[in-house]
Amino acid sequence: MPTPDRTSYAEIVAAGRDLLEDSGLAGLTMQGVAQRVGVRAPSLYKRVRDRDALIEAVAAATVDDLAGRLEASDRSLEGLARAYRALAHERPEGFRLMFAAAAPQELLDRAGLTIVDSAASIAGEEHALDAARLVTAWATGFIHMELAGAFRLGGDVDGAFDYGLAALRRGLGA
């Protein structure tokens, strides 16, 4: 005697993303997600293996989101970096989770290749991969530190971001 579905995998992952931002990783509980989608916690196990799998799915959805934003940008060094930072500001917990949880290689490659593409046009094909790693590492670290509140020696944080972009262009050009 089939019962109409009261939720779906996509709805669960979306609720997980929102709960993550509201309550942090420790607050991303099965009971919390269940409440948001309107079922009891045990029902989630029909669609998700366990909490770790849900966390992975939330991380994967965030990487997918990021890849889409990078592709939708003007693909310049500056455009890519600002799109990356904008996502991190909108979903800081999701940003952190991308580096704490495993995401599908295919999605990571999609985001990575967009950046390598852009890097090639600045530093040349020969150094494209090294250049992409330089820029991505800088942006990733800048955002991590910014979110951790590590920039408290004063100064202008937005200005430091622009300074970094300009200095990287100089360093890559040579």
Added chain:
Amino acid sequence: MPTPDRTSYAEIVAAGRDLLEDSGLAGLTMQGVAQRVGVRAPSLYKRVRDRDALIEAVAAATVDDLAGRLEASDRSLEGLARAYRALAHERPEGFRLMFAAAAPQELLDRAGLTIVDSAASIAGEEHALDAARLVTAWATGFIHMELAGAFRLGGDVDGAFDYGLAALRRGLGA
């Protein structure tokens, strides 16, 4: 009727650091730490407010460790970056925790000022803070990505680190 102490705050924090590396943040449990120092979990509450306070103390000990290593390096751009990366390779979970948990401002400033000092000699006093943030952000992001296994498009990761150091020197010199 006093009882001889069976453990100490320092021993608890040290056990926490080791357990963190062995079992990850989720594995850093009060029961696990208690077992390592030879008491029962409730006894830890005589010396530590709660699990969050213990996690903060572990993060602070890691920042203190880092500050000491930076000060003991030759303080060149390359020396600082390599000392940072070496710590992260030895204590990857501790490195991650520095950006996930709050550490005392005084310790963070101590580490930060060592880097600003070095940056000043390369980019000039005027841009010292921006330059320090560029280098620190790059190293932090590089290590985060490396630890997350995000460098899987091939190529030589150590080579990419050296390429980054050289490009940053070029970009900062101008």
Added chain:
DNA sequence: ACCTGAACACCGTTCAAGT
């Protein structure tokens, strides 16, 4: 075929009782 309450394991935390 999905949903639920009940049950169990595990962990954080408190507290009265021991020494």
Added chain:
DNA sequence: ACCTGAACACCGTTCAAGT
């Protein structure tokens, strides 16, 4: 003055019983 077992709250997870 510190240490402990017992107790409680909370969460992840399983499962038999409902529809």
